[in-house]
Amino acid sequence: MEIDDATVRKIARLARIKVDDAEAKTLKGELTGILDWVEQLDEVETDGVEPMTCVTEMEMHMRTDKVTDGGYPEEIVRNAPQHAGTFFVVPKVVE
Amino acid sequence: MANDNSPTHLINSSTGDWEMVIGMEVHAQVTSQAKLFSGASTEFGGEPNAHVSLVDAAMPGMLPVINEECVAQAVRTGLGLNARINLRSVFDRKNYFYPDLPQGYQISQFTQPIVGEGEVLLDMEDDEEVRVGIERLHLEQDAGKSLHDQDPKSSYVDLNRSGVALMEIVSKPDIRSSAQAQAYVSKLRSILRYLGTCDGNMEEGSLRADVNVSVRRPGADLGTRCEIKNVNSIRFIGQAIEYEARRQIEIIEDGGEIEQETRLFDPRTGETRSMRTKEEAHDYRYFPDPDLLPLEFTQAYVDDLAGHLPELPDQKKARFMKEWSLQHYDAEVLVAEKERADYFEKMVGLGADPGAAVNWVLNQHLGRVNKEGIDFEDAPVSAEANTSILKMTADGTISGKIAKDLYDLVWETGDDPAKLVEERGLKQVTDTGEIEKVVDEVIAANPKQVEQVKSKPQTLGWFVGQVMQKTGGKANPQMVNQLLREKLDVGEG
Numbered sequence: 001m002e003i004d005d006a007t008v009r010k011i012a013r014l015a016r017i018k019v020d021d022a023e024a025k026t027l028k029g030e031l032t033g034i035l036d037w038v039e040q041l042d043e044v045e046t047d048g049v050e051p052m053t054c055v056t057e058m059e060m061h062m063r064t065d066k067v068t069d070g071g072y073p074e075e076i077v078r079n080a081p082q083h084a085g086t087f088f089v090v091p092k093v094v095e
Numbered sequence: 096m097a098n099d100n101s102p103t104h105l106i107n108s109s110t111g112d113w114e115m116v117i118g119m120e121v122h123a124q125v126t127s128q129a130k131l132f133s134g135a136s137t138e139f140g141g142e143p144n145a146h147v148s149l150v151d152a153a154m155p156g157m158l159p160v161i162n163e164e165c166v167a168q169a170v171r172t173g174l175g176l177n178a179r180i181n182l183r184s185v186f187d188r189k190n191y192f193y194p195d196l197p198q199g200y201q202i203s204q205f206t207q208p209i210v211g212e213g214e215v216l217l218d219m220e221d222d223e224e225v226r227v228g229i230e231r232l233h234l235e236q237d238a239g240k241s242l243h244d245q246d247p248k249s250s251y252v253d254l255n256r257s258g259v260a261l262m263e264i265v266s267k268p269d270i271r272s273s274a275q276a277q278a279y280v281s282k283l284r285s286i287l288r289y290l291g292t293c294d295g296n297m298e299e300g301s302l303r304a305d306v307n308v309s310v311r312r313p314g315a316d317l318g319t320r321c322e323i324k325n326v327n328s329i330r331f332i333g334q335a336i337e338y339e340a341r342r343q344i345e346i347i348e349d350g351g352e353i354e355q356e357t358r359l360f361d362p363r364t365g366e367t368r369s370m371r372t373k374e375e376a377h378d379y380r381y382f383p384d385p386d387l388l389p390l391e392f393t394q395a396y397v398d399d400l401a402g403h404l405p406e407l408p409d410q411k412k413a414r415f416m417k418e419w420s421l422q423h424y425d426a427e428v429l430v431a432e433k434e435r436a437d438y439f440e441k442m443v444g445l446g447a448d449p450g451a452a453v454n455w456v457l458n459q460h461l462g463r464v465n466k467e468g469i470d471f472e473d474a475p476v477s478a479e480a481n482t483s484i485l486k487m488t489a490d491g492t493i494s495g496k497i498a499k500d501l502y503d504l505v506w507e508t509g510d511d512p513a514k515l516v517e518e519r520g521l522k523q524v525t526d527t528g529e530i531e532k533v534v535d536e537v538i539a540a541n542p543k544q545v546e547q548v549k550s551k552p553q554t555l556g557w558f559v560g561q562v563m564q565k566t567g568g569k570a571n572p573q574m575v576n577q578l579l580r581e582k583l584d585v586g587e588g
Contacts, residue, residue: 010378014190014191014192014378014380015192015199016192051383053185053383053385053388053389054385054388054389058388059388059391060161060387060388060389060390060391061160062160062161062162062163062166063129063134063160063161063162063163064162064163064164065127065128065129065162065163065164065165066128066129066134067128067129067134067135067136068129068134069129069133069134069135069148069149069150070133070134070135070136070145070146070147070148070151071145071146072145073142073143073144073145073147076144076147076149076152076254077144082249084245084246084251085143086142086143086144086145087143087144087242087245087251087252087253088144088194088251088252088253088254089246089249089250089251089252090194090241090249090250090251090252091248091249091250092243092246092247092248092249092250093193093194093241093243093250094243094250
């Protein structure tokens with residue numbers, strides 16, 4: 001499946017990743033290559049087979065409703081490029 | 096489908112009638128100690144980022160583990176909405192970029208929600224019954240909170256809400272007026288509060304509504320809709336719908352077309368305005384979350400939860416109407432809040448007459464509570480005190496007029512009503528001689544009115560008022576009436 005320039009641009013914008021023209025060209029080739037590789041699966045007959053999202057025959061593990069975590073706001077913001085007190089600080093985003 | 100019969104709530108306009116079509120998406124915060132997929136606290140407020148685990152902050156390598164109580168709460172809610180419970184549902188990633196969503200996606204349910212179709216019944220004030228279909232209910236994560244007013248160049252982000260469990264409850268487009276929309280949210284809130292699955296606190300954002308509004312000519316196909324986001328009070332829901340419907344009608348009548356878009360309601364102006372968000376932002380690219388297995392449980396699990404549900408508003412209402420012959424609408428208002436229904440039931444249990452109790456609770460008591468702007472459960476007049484007041488009125492110890500004064504006294508002093516009656520001499524005067532004395536005084540002092548009442552018997556009420564005033568409201572009104580009729584020679588009403 002051929003990925004075009006517009007699609008590369010759109011995906012980049014949705015992910016808020018800045019991509020210049022040269023990078024877009026490289027990405028276009030790489031993304032097309034990935035999709036082509038995965039497309040080999042189309043050769044398998046899957047009519048009547050339920051979609052599988054997990055390979056293990058397991059039931060989902062659940063937690064009990066107890067507070068067991070949190071209470072370390074300084075740790076949470078420690079790696080942030082910018083923080084004020086225990087708030088994260090990001091470029092202004094107003095709708 | 097509900098409401099498909101002849102349209103009833105029309106907006107009249109110079110070009111003909113219009114009908115509103117409204118659907119709602121309500122986000123209800125699940126009542127739980129910990130978050131949907133982490134062990135951090137759901138407590139409201141707190142120091143920024145204090146109720147945040149490494150999962151909620153989306154640190155690399157962290158994996159979600161679902162909170163079993165949130166699952167149970169969603170199932171209970173589904174049962175309360177008479178809805179189909181899906182024994183297998185799937186979590187998906189809803190991808191979008193925003194600073195208060197550190198994962199870059201919200202874990203939600205898309206094609207296979209935990210709860211399917213259900214129904215909510217509304218009793219409107221005019222005794223109309225409206226059925227609103229429920230399309231689905233799914234579990235999802237709340238996002239964090241961005242503050243834009245702390246700094247001119249930056250936004251501050253607090254992830255305390257991030258990962259808290261929400262139930263998104265989607266209605267069918269069965270609602271036809273702003274009053275029905277308000278009744279729907281009130282009813283939903285009431286059901287959630289009875290179930291204990293959401294505290295329904297709209298001020299703190301535990302319950303918020305997105306309202307989809309479109310208009311059409313009666314019987315025509317659905318019009319293009321606009322979505323009004325995050326309306327956070329029942330009053331605003333009404334205002335937003337009224338404004339939005341009129342805005343759309345004006346555009347169409349002027350020959351324009353409605354553009355499908357997301358709008359915001361501004362409570363200061365009472366208007367809605369476009370959010371100007373690019374449509375592209377709604378490309379969510381849903382796909383099943385590979386970090387989570389399908390959510391599966393047995394019918395036995397659902398049955399067990401169903402067996403432990405509390406009595407819900409509709410059941411309570413039916414019982415109240417059957418046991419005590421309450422009017423439909425009175426019963427509806429009474430059961431809307433569990434505290435209110437329990438209060439009434441306690442009074443009846445203590446021996447208050449049910450008919451008198453419902454009037455007293457809804458008019459006298461609720462009237463004062465609303466006037467003071469306090470919560471029902473914080474009112475200083477107890478069910479015991481109100482029962483005592485009603486009993487004293489019923490057995491003639493005090494008059495109906497004094498009952499209201501006594502109520503206010505109890506509200507202000509917190510004293511026992513019987514004690515107040517004794518101490519302040521509020522007992523009704525039933526001694527004929529004593530009342531007769533006052534009646535004679537009033538007649539003697541007002542010869543002009545005595546002359547008038549002969550030709551205008553309806554002015555007798557004025558004499559009753561005078562006697563009641565002179566006795567401080569303590570005279571038995573029937574006896575006063577009787578005596579006046581005899582002495583003034585006025586026939587029975």
